[in-house]
Amino acid sequence: MAPLPAELPPPGTPDIEIARAVQPQSILLLAQQRFGLPADSLIPFGHYKAKLNMSHFQLKDPSSYGKLVLVTAITPTPAGEGKTTTSVGLNDGFNQLGLKSSVCLREPSLGPCFGMKGGAAGGGRAQVIPMEDINLHFNGDFHAITAAHNLLASILDNHIHWGSESGLDPRYVTWRRVMDLNDRALRNTIVGLGGAANGLPRETGFDITVASELMAILCMAENINDLKQRLGRIVVGRRRDHSPVTVSDLSAEGAMSILLKDALQPNLVQSLEHNPVFIHGGPFANIAHGCNSVMATRSALSLNDVVVTEAGFGADLGAEKFIDIKCRHSGLRPDAAVLVCTVRALKMQGGVPKSRLATPDLVALREGAVNLERHIRNLRQFGLTPVVSINRFPTDSEDEIAEIQAICHEYDVQAVPAEHWALGGAGATELAQAVLDQMALGKPDVQLLYPDDASLTDKIETIATRLYDAERVDYSPEAKQQLEEYEQLGFGHLPVCIAKTQYSFSANPKLRGAPSGHALPVREARLSAGAGFVVVICGDIMTMPGLPRHPAALDMGLSPEGDVYGLV
């Protein structure tokens, strides 16, 4: 638990420069000192990154696990909430309090990295290092998923080329290809052109790798055998009689599992304060469940007193899927929840434009706080009383902070300002203590929102009415038919994974705050039989982003000394 070096650049310095100012510890040494793990329990990737070697590392019985703290957030706005930064800072805070704690995060995708958003390894003094490696090829996991996904696609097109022995109808192939990039030109393609030697021409397209069902499978799998079985269950298309064709019908799961065997092992890195960080898996939070892998979470819980983890988007999507999908399948249950908000974001929820967020505005704050209140109420429906973390910005006024605390007090919820961005773990000890206090009240009785045996439409309607305050669900004829077909095929027991805009409780991204009485429009349903859920698409969902007019990539490069610049 080395203190942050005194020479660390001041707050406001670009993340990459802060990250470079800290010399990482040898990851083998860190694993040995923190966890007592011998070198052969780890597979090093360079000196500062490693994978856990799951054939040497023994998971504990769940009854001996540490406490699991879920970090979720209010509805996101362009003002930024800082869920990852809070997760990293809270973990550093727990460690500063003398607890053995790790944080479990998702891996970033190259797409947004070269597009607009930049990296995703925290920020300020709450970062994970080595930042460049994490944002780039990070131990090859996404590349392995891309390769396995596209190997299946090539086996599939080859199967069609040689006569489709399985009976697969080439007009109803649902398996697309993937690439870990933003590339709009690949959204809709025709492949197989150029005559008979080049296969059968058909329409298909590419998604970004994080949208691959394999990414969700990697995150749900309990071990390599479970992974193989999940791969075999993937539905890639159908026959003329509408019966599904699976990966095991094509005998492709073996080769795919060879490509994925290393990627399945959790990655270990460290925070700026040299606390252990697990980063593993990165499923999209819309068409997938948006949390890190079950195997990383279990590994961290086997090694620590406390484990912090985050779920994508706001609590309506992230926390709901964390509980109704990840917890349902794995049996894991959170011991506490942290709900991240900022003064700025709440004012934006209250109607203040981005340009005026620096001005104190208690009226707008109160108005926007309905969003926070709705998320508190929703988390209570899962049996969780959250601790609200107010991620501090320099422009926040004391009155505004006090106002959030007063509102939370009405809900019997603690609200704690956190300054990890500026101060690292020391800025998050108060938050960490509040979470410990909350857990000291007793283990929450975490409830799934719906039972397995409810129908798919019942599941959708339960989420829509109870969490989104929707009045009803409107199904497109196509979606209705698909959901009926999935029930008939025996997939009705699966949980649903709602894909809707993250910017509103409704399906309309412009409806901020806490809208009520709206209709949830279900456009389409997609089966992820291997991952174990039915994706319910509400509105437009982009599974392959595009690049902006001036992509971030154009301003990146290597200095003459070989240092990366422009990756922010």
Place this chain on the structure above:
Amino acid sequence: MAPLPAELPPPGTPDIEIARAVQPQSILLLAQQRFGLPADSLIPFGHYKAKLNMSHFQLKDPSSYGKLVLVTAITPTPAGEGKTTTSVGLNDGFNQLGLKSSVCLREPSLGPCFGMKGGAAGGGRAQVIPMEDINLHFNGDFHAITAAHNLLASILDNHIHWGSESGLDPRYVTWRRVMDLNDRALRNTIVGLGGAANGLPRETGFDITVASELMAILCMAENINDLKQRLGRIVVGRRRDHSPVTVSDLSAEGAMSILLKDALQPNLVQSLEHNPVFIHGGPFANIAHGCNSVMATRSALSLNDVVVTEAGFGADLGAEKFIDIKCRHSGLRPDAAVLVCTVRALKMQGGVPKSRLATPDLVALREGAVNLERHIRNLRQFGLTPVVSINRFPTDSEDEIAEIQAICHEYDVQAVPAEHWALGGAGATELAQAVLDQMALGKPDVQLLYPDDASLTDKIETIATRLYDAERVDYSPEAKQQLEEYEQLGFGHLPVCIAKTQYSFSANPKLRGAPSGHALPVREARLSAGAGFVVVICGDIMTMPGLPRHPAALDMGLSPEGDVYGLV
């Protein structure tokens, strides 16, 4: 220099089982013991693979380099010649003689691995380990090339989408996409479908990653700055006025170099006998130059007395490109050449079908030996007197071996039977000694086949007439025009990279032996301005292979213990 373990399975055991019977040494320890390299000169990937950390590792001055031995072969046949196996065995042989020696090889591609061919890490007791890792994601190099190649493609289509400020004519984009798989359906595609939000529809396609110009660039680059400059010089298409549009016109070389910076560092692994093996880069031997990277070769030469390296296909393609492209650009020169042949392959060159190769046949052998003789003559044109290595098979008769030796004797060339496949390094010490004897005669005066300032057509004709014994070169009108255009644009000084069938000195794969008087048909020329050559395509060249009816992938998998099977 540990001897081969006594319990090693007998010859004929599947390669993967032999490979698994040997416990690899810690690669950090091996590098330390063999080369005196400290741990921070290496980047470990697991415990048995590493990259050289080129920012810590100091290359020697070329005057202090070890000796460079080029392994090349007769014209390949389906009988198999064993160039890689010989390279690995010869290196083990040099080490058994007490020399400090390493071998430099190319990395295998996932495409053939899942298609038909299986792995590519040697065979029998002349193998490189860990075999599965080398055949799968091997330190992420090919994935990095795939990502960088496709990032450029997405930047390019994005550039067109937003109005093509550079003036790039969307009808003349030459940059395609790549994937490290065999996937015939991707050869010819239309992208950008689905309306204006999804870009401009246009025809394009995918090549296999080893065919990417980036692969050739990675192998030619002297360092990261050279890499960046080569990336910037890549021509991706042209404007309406025919002027070329380069990567630096699109400002994409910085981001591409970020993705490639780790892949650029040479990989170190070991043979079954724990001798150091560098495996780095794997450019196609047809549309690229088919040798491992300059940086790996230089690193090995800086650390050893002797370095063995191989070049793709037969000597007409592999050795020619090694010398006229790799040696020309880098200034490296081989000190000796080994020409690999087998009794079986020479009989096949003499007209014997594959089914009858086990029967001794001196007549066919003598007839087929014209192929060997032509390759000896050709290597002499480069100033090299080869040592012929007869890669022994159990079915070879002593008479046949003696016959090859007698023929070589006429040419004043040593011919040595080698049994590394069955015996490891001990089976190749005689060959190693013969190479040392050859080098003891003095440093060869290695000659490039043509000067830089010859015209592109002169270069093609020199190769065709002097090496292939062609009577003339026939240019398609398209090829003629392209070659003229490249001369006008100032690329006439580049060497040419002939892409023709590897199965014949001619462009007709059925003409075995040593055909003469034929015409070399040049169909097309392609500029690889970043790699530094002009590809000259003679006949049909496949840049994206397809899968067979029953791909090898379908029989692969993981055992319940997590061991790979089916990768052969």
